[in-house]
Amino acid sequence: MRPNPVCVSKVALLVDDDSVESHAVLAEVKRDLASLLVSDVENCSFVLAIQDGHLELRAASGTRNAIHVDFVTPMMGQKLSGPSRKEPMARAIAFERVGRSVIDATAGLGGDAFRMATWGCEVTAIERNPVVAAMLADGVRRAMAVPQLADVLDERFRLVTDDAVAFLRTLADGDRPDVVYLDPMFAEATGKSAAVRKEMTLLRALLADDPTDERALLAAARDVAMDRVVVKRMRHAAALAEPVDVAYRGSVVRYDVYFCHQNNVGE
Ligand SMILES: C[S@@+](CC[C@H](N)C(=O)[O-])C[C@H]1O[C@@H](n2cnc3c(N)ncnc32)[C@H](O)[C@@H]1O
Numbered sequence: 001m002r003p004n005p006v007c008v009s010k011v012a013l014l015v016d017d018d019s020v021e022s023h024a025v026l027a028e029v030k031r032d033l034a035s036l037l038v039s040d041v042e043n044c045s046f047v048l049a050i051q052d053g054h055l056e057l058r059a060a061s062g063t064r065n066a067i068h069v070d071f072v073t074p075m076m077g078q079k080l081s082g083p084s085r086k087e088p089m090a091r092a093i094a095f096e097r098v099g100r101s102v103i104d105a106t107a108g109l110g111g112d113a114f115r116m117a118t119w120g121c122e123v124t125a126i127e128r129n130p131v132v133a134a135m136l137a138d139g140v141r142r143a144m145a146v147p148q149l150a151d152v153l154d155e156r157f158r159l160v161t162d163d164a165v166a167f168l169r170t171l172a173d174g175d176r177p178d179v180v181y182l183d184p185m186f187a188e189a190t191g192k193s194a195a196v197r198k199e200m201t202l203l204r205a206l207l208a209d210d211p212t213d214e215r216a217l218l219a220a221a222r223d224v225a226m227d228r229v230v231v232k233r234m235r236h237a238a239a240l241a242e243p244v245d246v247a248y249r250g251s252v253v254r255y256d257v258y259f260c261h262q263n264n265v266g267e
Contacts, residue, residue: 008120010036010037010038010043010044010045010046011033011036011037011044011045011046011047011048011131012037012038012039012040012041012044012046012047012048012060012134013026013029013037013047013048013049013177014041014049014050015049015050016049016051016052016107016253017050017051017052017053018207019053021053022050022053024136025050025053025054025124025141026050026136026220027135028164029048029050029055029134032130032133032134032137032161033048033130033134035065036130036131039186040170041060042241043057044059044060045060045205045240046058046059046061046131046205046206047059047060047119048134049064049066052067054069054138054142055068055134055135055138055140056060056068056135057131057135057203057206058202059182059202059205062116062191065199065201065202067109067135067199067202067203068138068139069109069110069135069136069138069139069140069141071110071114071139071140071142071143071149072137072142072143072146075118075146075148075149078116080099080148080152082095082119082120083095083115083119083226086216087246087250088250088253088254088255089112089230089232089248089255090117090119090211091248091255092212092230092248092255092256092257093116093117093121093179093181093226093228093230094179094227095119095120095121095126097102097109097178100120100121100122100178100179100227101121101122101123101124101177101179102116102123102124102175102177102178102179102180102181103113103123103124103126103164103168103179103180103221103224103225104110104123104124104125104126104181104215105164105167105168105181105182105217105221106115106126106127106128106134106164106181106183106184106218107125107126107127107133107136107159107214108127108132108134108136108183109135109136109139109141109203110125110127110136110139110159112181112232113125113157114143114157116181117152117153117156117157118152120156120263121156121260122155122156123156123157123158123159123172124129124160124177124201125157125158125159126160126161126162126164126167127159127160127161128161128162128164129161129206129207129210129211131183131206132206132207133159133161136159137159137161140153140157141160141210142227146214153187154163164217164220165213165216165217165220168221168223168224169220169223170218171224175225176224176225176226176263177224177227178227178228178229179225179228180222180225180228180229180230181229181230182184182214182217182218182229182231183231183232184212184214184217184231184233184240185212185214188227216241218231218241218258222258222260223263224263225259225260225263226262226263226264227259227260227261227264228245228257228258228259229257229258229259229260230255230257231241231254231255231256231257231258231265232253232254233253233254233255233256234252234253234254235249235250235251235252235253235254236254237254239256240256241258244256244257244258244259245257245259
């Protein structure tokens with residue numbers, strides 16, 4: 001991993017259960033987040049708690065909001081299947097060409113990256129914030145215990161903790177993906193449940209000192225994608241750059257597509 005330029009508020013680590021799994025999570029978190037961890041809760045802005053075998057983020061200020069990554073519950077009782085033909089995100093990444101490789105350069109808690117992997121894409125998920133990356137890694141670890149999801153994650157999902165601009169800029173020619181997917185900021189989750197809005201507020205607070213350089217990301221993405229860059233925006237937000245080649249609208253968000261066919265010249 002390259003030195004990480006990201007600035008993250010200090011985090012206290014609490015262990016609320018004594019299971020074998022929790023000890024394994026604890027060892028991993030201590031290793032990956034050593035430079036961020038403080039021992040006194042008074043001096044921290046956030047708390048990472050290990051509870052019920054998962055890693056969760058809480059505000060230190062005593063609110064009860066907590067976030068953890070759960071890929072398993074939404075899939076319970078469901079068969080893995082592709083998206084509907086009308087699904088705007090699937091249309092934007094041109095999902096019908098199954099097996100296409102995607103770099104999700106702003107992985108966050110991995111919801112979009114995981115969906116793309118379940119659809120059949122080979123996904124490299126890049127997240128530079130070490131706390132967010134630790135939560136995502138924890139969600140992947142728990143999902144690996146479910147055989148159906150283990151197959152998907154094993155074959156088609158790779159998590160990289162790194163700055164995506166640096167990662168894309170040093171990508172070998174043979175590793176260039178068909179699609180680079182960008183979802184730069186946790187937007188206001190208007191219309192969602194109060195619980196989801198509180199989660200978003202907590203994540204925005206965690207990332208507040210760490211603004212996303214959207215233009216640098218887009219430029220790096222456009223230089224390496226073999227087929228297209230897809231940028232997720234709020235439905236009525238301005239595009240990151242004009243002209244957009246094609247846009248797919250959902251009820252809340254929009255996917256702007258920038259074709260990169262010029263990158264295929266001579267392939
Ligand atoms: C809105 S979230 C992505 C949400 C994600 N699509 C999901 O489904 O959970 C944006 C994430 O991008 C990360 N990010 C921003 N700039 C980045 C960069 N240059 N390299 C890697 N990650 C970055 C932020 O830390 C944040 O976690």
